[in-house]
Amino acid sequence: MAKHVIASLREFPAGSRKLVDVRGRKIAVFNIKGEFFALANRCPHQGGGLCDGRLTGLVEASAPGEYRWSRRGEIIRCPWHGWEYKLKTGECAPDPKLRLKRHEVVQRDGGVYVVV
Amino acid sequence: MPALSLPAGFGKHGLPLGIHAGSSYRHPVTSLGWPSWYVEDYAAQSQGFQSQLASLVCEGVFVKYPKLKVVLLESGVTWLPAFLWRLSKFWRGVRLEVPWLDRSPAEIVRDHFRLTIQPFDGPDDPAAVAKLIDHLQSDDILLFSSDFPHWQFDGDDVMPMGIPEKLHGKIRRDNALATYSRLAEQVA
Numbered sequence: 514m515a516k517h518v519i520a521s522l523r524e525f526p527a528g529s530r531k532l533v534d535v536r537g538r539k540i541a542v543f544n545i546k547g548e549f550f551a552l553a554n555r556c557p558h559q560g561g562g563l564c565d566g567r568l569t570g571l572v573e574a575s576a577p578g579e580y581r582w583s584r585r586g587e588i589i590r591c592p593w594h595g596w597e598y599k600l601k602t603g604e605c606a607p608d609p610k611l612r613l614k615r616h617e618v619v620q621r622d623g624g625v626y627v628v629v
Numbered sequence: 630m631p632a633l634s635l636p637a638g639f640g641k642h643g644l645p646l647g648i649h650a651g652s653s654y655r656h657p658v659t660s661l662g663w664p665s666w667y668v669e670d671y672a673a674q675s676q677g678f679q680s681q682l683a684s685l686v687c688e689g690v691f692v693k694y695p696k697l698k699v700v701l702l703e704s705g706v707t708w709l710p711a712f713l714w715r716l717s718k719f720w721r722g723v724r725l726e727v728p729w730l731d732r733s734p735a736e737i738v739r740d741h742f743r744l745t746i747q748p749f750d751g752p753d754d755p756a757a758v759a760k761l762i763d764h765l766q767s768d769d770i771l772l773f774s775s776d777f778p779h780w781q782f783d784g785d786d787v788m789p790m791g792i793p794e795k796l797h798g799k800i801r802r803d804n805a806l807a808t809y810s811r812l813a814e815q816v817a
Contacts, residue, residue, distance in 0.1 A: 558721075572725035577689025580728060595722035607724045608733070 516619055516626040525625050532564040535629045540616055542627060543568070543600060545586060549618035550600040551627050552589070557611060561593030571597070571606055640694040645743070645808055648681060650674040650703040678704045679712050682742065686716075689729045691741050698808050700743045703776055705750045710764035713738055739767045743808050745774035746800060748781035749789035758791025771800045772808060 519525075519533045519542060530543045532554060539554040541564035554563050570585040587600050597606035603613035617628040639646075651674075657663040658677055664670045678701055691697060713735040720727070720734050730737065751758045765771070773787075783789065788797060806813040 572728045574728040577692055577729045597724065607721060 514628055516628055518624050518626050520625045522620060522623050522625055530564055530568075532562070533627065535627055538629060540627055540629075541589075542618065542625075543589070545600065549620070549625065551616040551618045552598065552600065552603050553614040556591040556593065556596055556598075557605075557613070558591065558594055558596050561591040561596075563589050563591055563598065563613070565592045566590045567592070568600075569597075571599075635690070640697055643696065643810060645698040645700050647700045647702055648678070648704075650678070653677055674703075675705050675708045679708065682712070682738065683716055683734070686730070686734045686737050687727050689727070691737055692729050692731075697741060698743055699741055700745065700772065700808060702745050702774065703747065703779075704744055705748055706744050706746060706765075706771065707750050707761050709738075709744065710761070710766075735766075739765075739770060743770055743772050743804065745772050745776075746789060746792075747774045747776040748783055751789065751791065753790070755791030758789070759793050762792060762796070768796055768799055769804055769807065771796070772805050773801045 517535045519535070520531060525531060525542075525544055527544050527547050530541065533540050533542055539562075540551050541554040541562075542549060542551045552563060555561075556563055566589045568586055569588050569590055571583050571588050573581045573583055575581075584599070588597050588606060589600055590597050598604065598613055599606060603615040605611035605613075619626040619628060652658055658670055659673045660676075664673060682699075682701070685691070685699060717733040717735040720730065724730070751761055762771075771792075775787075788800070792800065
């Protein structure tokens, strides 16, 4: 495991995202209100690039006909076929058995690092 | 709109819901209107079953009635795996439309639907039939039926050719007893 610098904190403000290549791995990195999340960019379904996906929430229900909007801004949807992943865990929302690889993100001395 | 309205008190007595091929009542059996010929009409019955199955799953009937079993009668069997691949694939992409479904339609169908084995639409090669049965991914889903005296061009063997031997006991006996639980009470 090694830390790889991907950006300075200044060029990676809250609300932005970056697709980075660390030792041949494509990693999508998100800054959500100052908290960083890094996930494998490739959707396990057919390889869509998650960094190009829409950041959205999770629609849940406990009964037919009910809609509850939760985890606002914490779900990334694949731009190709709409598969949903939780930024915090990498889990596919409808199927937690399916999980994107997550990477730790470290901020130090004004830099943002991804651990690979 | 649900394709089937369930009556008040439904599910109270633990009875399975049986749906038999026939027609779509006042509606044409296909989305193209009424077919001109019997052969088209009969082949199209499986479309009706597919739409009914999707409707019961997506409307959340099994969320409301978690113990309900639905038995499809004279439905054919071999269309099911391909339809479940399709339904489950689209569900994954547009799951947020029906968030009350907590797992894939394929899993819900395996838990709640049972299909009877007449008529059985399959290839002549027993090895190919065995593969088709394997695609169902469940040993519990098929129930014996003869559809007597309605002849289906299927011959008069008790089991369609190529159904693996290990499933015969389940299809002839165990699966029906598990589905119609009140029948099992009387047998005991």
